[in-house]
Amino acid sequence: MSIIVQKYGGTSVADSEKIKNVAKSVIKEQKNGKKVVVVVSAMGHTTDYLVKLAGEITAKPSCREMDMLLSTGEQVSIALLAMAIQEAGCDAISLVAGQVGIITESIHSKARIVDIKTDTLNKHLDNNKIIVVAGFQGVTPDKEITTLGRGGSDTSAVALAAALKAERCDIYTDVDGVYTADPRIVKDASRLDVISYMEMLELARVGANVLHPRAVETAKQFNVPLRVRSTFKQQDLGTLVIGAESMELYKAVSGVAADDEQVRLAILGVPDTPGSAAKIFGTLAKNNVSVDMIIQSYVQEVNANNIAFTVTESDFDNAVKILENVKKEIGATEIVIDKDVVKVSIVGAGMIDRPGIAAEMFEALANEDINIKMIATSEIKISCLVERGRENDAVKAIHKKFDLGEEDVRADKIAK
Amino acid sequence: MSIIVQKYGGTSVADSEKIKNVAKSVIKEQKNGKKVVVVVSAMGHTTDYLVKLAGEITAKPSCREMDMLLSTGEQVSIALLAMAIQEAGCDAISLVAGQVGIITESIHSKARIVDIKTDTLNKHLDNNKIIVVAGFQGVTPDKEITTLGRGGSDTSAVALAAALKAERCDIYTDVDGVYTADPRIVKDASRLDVISYMEMLELARVGANVLHPRAVETAKQFNVPLRVRSTFKQQDLGTLVIGAESMELYKAVSGVAADDEQVRLAILGVPDTPGSAAKIFGTLAKNNVSVDMIIQSYVQEVNANNIAFTVTESDFDNAVKILENVKKEIGATEIVIDKDVVKVSIVGAGMIDRPGIAAEMFEALANEDINIKMIATSEIKISCLVERGRENDAVKAIHKKFDLGEEDVRADKIAK
Numbered sequence: 001m002s003i004i005v006q007k008y009g010g011t012s013v014a015d016s017e018k019i020k021n022v023a024k025s026v027i028k029e030q031k032n033g034k035k036v037v038v039v040v041s042a043m044g045h046t047t048d049y050l051v052k053l054a055g056e057i058t059a060k061p062s063c064r065e066m067d068m069l070l071s072t073g074e075q076v077s078i079a080l081l082a083m084a085i086q087e088a089g090c091d092a093i094s095l096v097a098g099q100v101g102i103i104t105e106s107i108h109s110k111a112r113i114v115d116i117k118t119d120t121l122n123k124h125l126d127n128n129k130i131i132v133v134a135g136f137q138g139v140t141p142d143k144e145i146t147t148l149g150r151g152g153s154d155t156s157a158v159a160l161a162a163a164l165k166a167e168r169c170d171i172y173t174d175v176d177g178v179y180t181a182d183p184r185i186v187k188d189a190s191r192l193d194v195i196s197y198m199e200m201l202e203l204a205r206v207g208a209n210v211l212h213p214r215a216v217e218t219a220k221q222f223n224v225p226l227r228v229r230s231t232f233k234q235q236d237l238g239t240l241v242i243g244a245e246s247m248e249l250y251k252a253v254s255g256v257a258a259d260d261e262q263v264r265l266a267i268l269g270v271p272d273t274p275g276s277a278a279k280i281f282g283t284l285a286k287n288n289v290s291v292d293m294i295i296q297s298y299v300q301e302v303n304a305n306n307i308a309f310t311v312t313e314s315d316f317d318n319a320v321k322i323l324e325n326v327k328k329e330i331g332a333t334e335i336v337i338d339k340d341v342v343k344v345s346i347v348g349a350g351m352i353d354r355p356g357i358a359a360e361m362f363e364a365l366a367n368e369d370i371n372i373k374m375i376a377t378s379e380i381k382i383s384c385l386v387e388r389g390r391e392n393d394a395v396k397a398i399h400k401k402f403d404l405g406e407e408d409v410r411a412d413k414i415a416k
Numbered sequence: 417m418s419i420i421v422q423k424y425g426g427t428s429v430a431d432s433e434k435i436k437n438v439a440k441s442v443i444k445e446q447k448n449g450k451k452v453v454v455v456v457s458a459m460g461h462t463t464d465y466l467v468k469l470a471g472e473i474t475a476k477p478s479c480r481e482m483d484m485l486l487s488t489g490e491q492v493s494i495a496l497l498a499m500a501i502q503e504a505g506c507d508a509i510s511l512v513a514g515q516v517g518i519i520t521e522s523i524h525s526k527a528r529i530v531d532i533k534t535d536t537l538n539k540h541l542d543n544n545k546i547i548v549v550a551g552f553q554g555v556t557p558d559k560e561i562t563t564l565g566r567g568g569s570d571t572s573a574v575a576l577a578a579a580l581k582a583e584r585c586d587i588y589t590d591v592d593g594v595y596t597a598d599p600r601i602v603k604d605a606s607r608l609d610v611i612s613y614m615e616m617l618e619l620a621r622v623g624a625n626v627l628h629p630r631a632v633e634t635a636k637q638f639n640v641p642l643r644v645r646s647t648f649k650q651q652d653l654g655t656l657v658i659g660a661e662s663m664e665l666y667k668a669v670s671g672v673a674a675d676d677e678q679v680r681l682a683i684l685g686v687p688d689t690p691g692s693a694a695k696i697f698g699t700l701a702k703n704n705v706s707v708d709m710i711i712q713s714y715v716q717e718v719n720a721n722n723i724a725f726t727v728t729e730s731d732f733d734n735a736v737k738i739l740e741n742v743k744k745e746i747g748a749t750e751i752v753i754d755k756d757v758v759k760v761s762i763v764g765a766g767m768i769d770r771p772g773i774a775a776e777m778f779e780a781l782a783n784e785d786i787n788i789k790m791i792a793t794s795e796i797k798i799s800c801l802v803e804r805g806r807e808n809d810a811v812k813a814i815h816k817k818f819d820l821g822e823e824d825v826r827a828d829k830i831a832k
């Protein structure tokens with residue numbers, strides 16, 4: 001009998017009525033002849049409430065105690081959902097991470113899962129129990145409670161599916177799938193029935209907040225089929241996220257998305273000597289500043305390089321401080337900052353070896369008179385930094401350019 | 417360096433300001449040169465809120481899932497208190513029962529502690545950390561989360577003090593000690609500076625809701641000195657509860673209390689044959705009905721016994737059902753019930769071998785024209801069942817009779 005892992009987010013378990021509905025959905029899967037493991041997040045605004053409580057005590061709570069505090073949110077949800085399933089007449093048991101054995105690194109507030117024990121899970125599944133597991137949390141080998149950070153519950157679900165060799169992991173959320181663009185911006189954005197891990201990963205990274213990249217990465221690594229579907233429209237199959245081998249080969253562009261949490265930094269006059277770039281990005285990395293786009297250009301007149309890159313807004317202050325030091329150390333001349341940017345990206349596994357795609361994207365932006373401040377490309381993604389305020393125009397123009405709103409024309413378009 | 421265990425109830429940690437005050441009180445103890453372990457309950461009405469949530473899901477939640485749910489309340493409190501202590505500049509760490517190793521029986525909702533591991537506690541204490549432990553909860557050897565039931569947090573604190581061979585266990589609460597009677601009933605009730613475990617135990621059982629009998633029993637068993645004191649009047653030393661050997665010998669009556677949760681049952685015409693009483697009380701015990709006072713009287717005319725006893729109101733329906741069956745089985749004639757009763761008791765280690773005390777109590781009641789429906793005595797307690805509605809008059813009269821309101825006269829009174 002195959003195993004299905006389901007994951008429900010905080011809005012899906014926001015109150016007791018919603019929890020009862022989730023119970024029905026879980027039981028329905030079991031009645032379909034599956035063994036079911038359910039992962040849930042904290043109810044609605046529970047986490048916000050707990051963060052507020054901590055804020056009343058201290059401005060700088062220790063990460064360890066925050067994990068202790070926040071992990072209670074999921075524990076409440078799993079107990080209530082297990083009760084709801086039992087009330088509906090089925091056998092269920094709730095388990096916190098420590099009981100399952102969701103082992104993480106010994107890092108608080110953003111631990112990564114290193115192992116999941118399956119003995120306890122399999123024992124309960126063999127007894128026909130529906131298992132309700134607390135998402136977002138883990139435990140270290142010495143019993144410390146950790147949390148997984150952003151995207152934690154999605155990652156818990158995918159990792160459990162991988163460990164249990166589940167048939168599929170269904171991520172139930174408040175949207176009904178993955179779209180070619182944000183439907184709030186682009187009216188005729190169309191939903192994708194299927195998308196590859198790689199494309200989903202790039203879309204997730206550039207701001208389509210349906211699935212956290214960590215969860216997608218884990219699914220990709222262990223080849224766990226994911227389904228993104230709506231808690232409130234259960235009959236709807238949503239979007240299936242799977243390996244590329246099953247994908248339509250000619251789809252060059254799967255989607256377009258904007259990410260407005262990026263800030264641009266540039267360090268000018270970096271001496272053209274080996275190690276300068278390593279010094280800059282090594283120091284940033286050591287201080288936990290993640291860097292996204294990087295561009296380096298050589299300025300012949302002064303025999304030096306200008307290096308530009310983007311960081312998230314939350315890392316900005318820290319990054320500037322670090323850069324000021326590095327600037328002196330390596331003898332660079334100036335630091336330039338630009339907060340007035342948004343990153344717009346297109347993603348598609350089919351764009352590999354099709355350089356025309358980039359040109360089409362730039363053309364779409366040019367036609368709208370949108371200036372491109374920076375460009376970065378990967379094999380399946382092209383990102384442009386545009387000025388803040390124009391991102392919606394950019395997304396709409398690109399979406400139209402690649403006919404993403406029309407059904408079944410994409411392949412033709414690219415093949416023409 | 418000796419260890420002090422402190423325990424704070426839900427009202428003491430009801431909001432962030434109160435939690436900060438508790439942090440100050442904890443730190444003060446450490447500054448006095450003690451190693452400190454703090455046990456806290458769930459904040460204010462958290463438990464009620466969680467019970468309400470469960471009630472919205474099901475009328476009969478499983479005990480296992482209720483334990484999973486309710487144990488989160490204490491986990492929130494310990495994290496917040498640890499943060500507050502850290503914010504005040506001291507090193508602190510919060511631990512749930514599973515992390516400490518507070519091992520209980522595998523029974524949910526009313527587990528008893530069977531062992532407490534001290535390795536983790538001693539390691540943190542040796543590193544000068546203040547340890548904040550979740551009260552009310554335990555863990556079974558197979559990692560199931562249990563709760564200890566009524567009086568749980570008090571019991572957690574005392575058991576920790578016993579395991580750590582602490583110098584003392586301070587129970588901080590919203591009253592400032594143990595009184596000779598309920599100060600809300602008897603205006604000149606006086607506070608006891610010191611009381612023995614045995615007396616405290618009897619007082620606790622008869623309705624002086626300051627300390628749960630389980631906690632007192634545990635303290636007695638391991639000879640842990642307890643101090644009952646006020647969270648809000650820290651300079652006040654409250655009441656010390658210790659072994660009898662340190663007690664003033666001549667104190668015949670330490671206090672008087674009323675318990676209005678008792679109901680009287682009588683089974684009449686019980687054949688005077690061996691085994692009848694065993695059958696009655698054995699069957700009740702097997703069905704988890706606790707029996708308090710028991711009286712048996714022989715009625716010569718019918719060569720049969722009348723057996724009367726009291727149970728708590730919550731056990732009443734169950735007890736009557738059981739008795740109906742037992743009545744047929746043993747051939748008794750009738751069951752009589754009386755819900756209109758309150759148990760009034762006096763407690764005092766000095767009443768042993770002083771039969772005059774009982775007479776004085778009965779006289780006090782007679783003077784107030786209060787009828788006594790049933791009497792039961794132990795070596796240090798005398799209880800009378802009086803009619804409901806007269807209990808306050810009874811308590812006042814007895815309090816006055818034994819001069820409990822006056823300082824330092826009790827010993828004289830008894831010695832006269």
